[in-house]
Amino acid sequence: MARGRAAQDVTTLRMALVGYQLEKDKIDQKIQELQSQLGGRRAATPSAAPRKGGPGRRPKRTLSAEARQRIAEAQRKRWAEHRKKQEQGSKASRRGRAPKAAKAGSSES
Helix, strand or coil: CHHHHHHHHHHHHHHHHHHHHHHHHHHHHHHHHHHHHCCCCCCCCHHHCCCCCCCCCCCCCCCCHHHHHHHHHHHHHHHHHHHHHHHHHHHHHHHCCCCCCCCHHHCCC
8 A cells, every 4th residue: 555655645746846837937927027027137146146257246335434433333342242241251150169279389388
């Protein structure tokens, strides 16, 4: 009986494949219609992205000095918060430990 069930599974998969292929064809047709309405331009897809240095490449964006300063300030603020949290965490972990014993060679007797 396992063979009959496997055959049913294969048939079901084939039917699903045919259905999905029909849906894909409909979607492709809709895409072509939309592209023709846009004047023949293709939609940007990862596979159709312009290559580095190609004719469709945008010029490199530059930031103003003010924008760079705002970004730098925000980053400094984030790092300060991060360091503060780390410092608080290390103080909390030290509180649970016993104080260190004095070194044997440094006794004052």
